[in-house]
Amino acid sequence: xxxxxxxxxxxxxxxxxxxxxxxxxxxxxxxxxxxxxxxxxxxxxxxxxxxxxxxxxxxxxxxxxxxxxxxxxxxxxxxxxxxxxxxxxxxxxxxxxxxxxxxxxxxxxxxxxxxxxxxxxxxxxxxxxxxxxxxxxxxxxxxxxxxxxxxxxxxxxxxxxxxxxxxxxxxxxxxxxxxxxxxxxxxxxxxxxxxxxxxxxxxxxxxxxxxxxxxxxxxxxxxxxxxxxxxxxxxxxxxxxxxxxxxxxxxxxxxxxxxxxxxx
Numbered sequence: 001x002x003x004x005x006x007x008x009x010x011x012x013x014x015x016x017x018x019x020x021x022x023x024x025x026x027x028x029x030x031x032x033x034x035x036x037x038x039x040x041x042x043x044x045x046x047x048x049x050x051x052x053x054x055x056x057x058x059x060x061x062x063x064x065x066x067x068x069x070x071x072x073x074x075x076x077x078x079x080x081x082x083x084x085x086x087x088x089x090x091x092x093x094x095x096x097x098x099x100x101x102x103x104x105x106x107x108x109x110x111x112x113x114x115x116x117x118x119x120x121x122x123x124x125x126x127x128x129x130x131x132x133x134x135x136x137x138x139x140x141x142x143x144x145x146x147x148x149x150x151x152x153x154x155x156x157x158x159x160x161x162x163x164x165x166x167x168x169x170x171x172x173x174x175x176x177x178x179x180x181x182x183x184x185x186x187x188x189x190x191x192x193x194x195x196x197x198x199x200x201x202x203x204x205x206x207x208x209x210x211x212x213x214x215x216x217x218x219x220x221x222x223x224x225x226x227x228x229x230x231x232x233x234x235x236x237x238x239x240x241x242x243x244x245x246x247x248x249x250x251x252x253x254x255x256x257x258x259x260x261x262x263x264x
Contacts, residue, residue, distance in 0.1 A: 011107065019107035020071045023245040027068035028205065031240070032123055032132045034061045034144045034214045035233040042227050043082060046095050048179050048194070050251060052085045059083075059227050060092070061214055063132030063144055065123040075101030078121035078134040078142060080224055084177070086250065091175045091196070096224060098134055112247050113180020113195045119222060130237055136222035143215045146235035150210030153238075165204035168238055172202050177250060192254050197247035207238035 001014065011017040038059045047053060060081040067074045079097035083090065098119030099105060108114035120135040125148055134142040154165060177196050184190035212235025216225035 011110065019103045022071070022111070023200075023243050024072065025070040025201075025241075025243050026066055027241050029069075029240050029242060030065040030067075030123060031236070031238050032063040032130055032144060032146060033236045034146070034212045035059075035236070036061065036214055036229045037231040037233060038227045038229065046080075046082060046227060047084055047093060050086065051091070051093055051177065051194070054083045054085050054090060056083055058233060061142065061144060061216075061224070063121060063123040063134075069104070072104040072107065073101055075099055075104060076121045076123055077104075078119065078132065079115075080227060082227075086175075086177065086194075089175060091177045093177045093179075095227070096222070098136060098222060110182070112197055113178040113182075113193065115178065117222070130235075134222070134224070136219055139217065139219055139222075141217045141219045141222045142224050144212065144235075145214075146212040146237060147210035149208045149237070151208060153207040153209055154204070165207065168204045168207050168240070169202045172199050172240065172242065174198075178247075189254065192252070193249050194251040194253075195247045196250040197245065199242045200245055201241070201243040203241045205239040205241065207236070210235055210237070 009017060010021045011019050035058055037057050040053065040057050043053050043057065043059065062079055062081055064077045066077065077097060077099040080095045082093045082095050084093045094114060097114055097116045098121055099116060100120055105116045105118060108116045121133065123132045128148050130146045130148045132144040133140060175196050175198055177194055180191055180193045180195045181189060182191040213232055214229050216229055218225045
């Protein structure tokens with residue numbers, strides 16, 4: 001293999017790269033997002049500086065079914081997202097993610113710094129209930145339920161348009177932030193960054209709201225319950241097509257000009 005061939009590879013291993021080059025298109029991506037009130041100290045502890053809590057004391061628990069993902073295949077994901085502030089801008093910080101497919105685990109961690117681990121999430125319709133579950137190491141650590149399509153956010157029962165899809169697109173277009181940590185060959189951090197990205201080409205297929213509940217179980221290796229559920233605010237269910245582009249560095253912890261964190 002010549003040096004130029006090495007530089008053209010999209011990912012490891014060279015014999016069979018784990019994922020191709022992006023950007024990455026997702027078709028019929030289905031979300032169940034349960035918003036809940038949690039402990040403000042737990043939220044503060046989960047947010048890396050210079051991110052700040054947004055003051056809402058809310059957390060988003062997500063179950064996502066991705067049946068048609070370019071380069072990644074078909075898989076399901078579940079995890080914790082925290083609304084936050086970065087220099088006054090409202091952003092979403094992805095704190096934990098668990099999924100059942102190797103290419104998006106490898107690609108997500110290596111490119112954008114998604115905090116992905118292998119788990120067993122599911123998102124299904126069980127009779128009258130949209131049901132999300134997450135199993136990790138033989139333990140069911142999350143159960144989210146929502147009344148199935150109780151209120152259509154785009155059309156009323158007579159088929160008349162009720163509102164535009166702009167509100168869903170606005171939510172999905174919000175800046176998303178990950179903490180990317182990658183060690184060098186010496187075991188020391190070679191990359192320590194806050195990475196930002198914005199989803200693009202978003203087309204909403206359908207959107208619904210309804211009553212929802214969330215139960216989290218303590219687990220040492222899937223600590224979703226470290227952000228405890230104090231009160232469920234509501235559920236949102238929607239299906240979209242979208243593109244995941246490459247990201248950008250928001251903050252570099254290893255840059256010489258980086259100030260000492262306030263907690264030091």
